[in-house]
Amino acid sequence: MYFFSCLSLLLVICSCESYPSFDLQELLDKAFLTSDSDFIYELKKAEIIPTVVDTFVPSLTVKISWENATAKLGNTVKPNAVQEMPIVEFVDSVPGLSTHELDPATKSMQYTIALTDPDAPSRDDPEWSEICHWIATGITVSSSSVVASEEIRTQDLKEVMPYKPPGPPPKTGKHRYVFLALAPANGTTETLHLSKPGDRQHWGYSKERQGVRMWAESNGLVVVGANFIYSQNDQQ
Numbered sequence: 001m002y003f004f005s006c007l008s009l010l011l012v013i014c015s016c017e018s019y020p021s022f023d024l025q026e027l028l029d030k031a032f033l034t035s036d037s038d039f040i041y042e043l044k045k046a047e048i049i050p051t052v053v054d055t056f057v058p059s060l061t062v063k064i065s066w067e068n069a070t071a072k073l074g075n076t077v078k079p080n081a082v083q084e085m086p087i088v089e090f091v092d093s094v095p096g097l098s099t100h101e102l103d104p105a106t107k108s109m110q111y112t113i114a115l116t117d118p119d120a121p122s123r124d125d126p127e128w129s130e131i132c133h134w135i136a137t138g139i140t141v142s143s144s145s146v147v148a149s150e151e152i153r154t155q156d157l158k159e160v161m162p163y164k165p166p167g168p169p170p171k172t173g174k175h176r177y178v179f180l181a182l183a184p185a186n187g188t189t190e191t192l193h194l195s196k197p198g199d200r201q202h203w204g205y206s207k208e209r210q211g212v213r214m215w216a217e218s219n220g221l222v223v224v225g226a227n228f229i230y231s232q233n234d235q236q
Contacts, residue, residue: 060225063089122172130211135160170235181225
């Protein structure tokens, strides 16, 4: 499997004085995979691509953990294990794809984590979807990874939408809870001023299945990583 890293392009561009800024979305579009990685395969298998997000080139691994649970790209977690705000770690490599080192400009960008439920009230009847469960920003990359530790989680992350823990209703089957790593499309290192969705339901938009995709676009963000869990009520 061959992966032409979009971030290696950033390194070349940012090293040239004639290119003081760059368009991250344009560089992502130029990057390509000759075949799906296991990561992309799992997102497509779960229909996160294309239901929640369009196909994208991943540049970060999104690690999500709670005290007694960890997101493992589609594992099932009980709702009572995810009631507290999770610890988030962004790592600048993706399993199955070639490794790369982030250039200084990319390390200085401000990243955002978003959590959405496309299966409300159920996957078969998603009339409330998507539901916005969380938006937090202020994550930046240092050296090979950025870690939202307990200290960073409480002091440095800025919540745009407070964390609403997954709570799938009875008899609605498994819900997909999708975590997305978002980066500014224009590559800016300036502080982001993100809009808060008007409502959790539909992320403030008016139609079924609308949500994080539209919100990210309106805020100039692109997807650079993802993870997800399944969770369901004990009453089925």
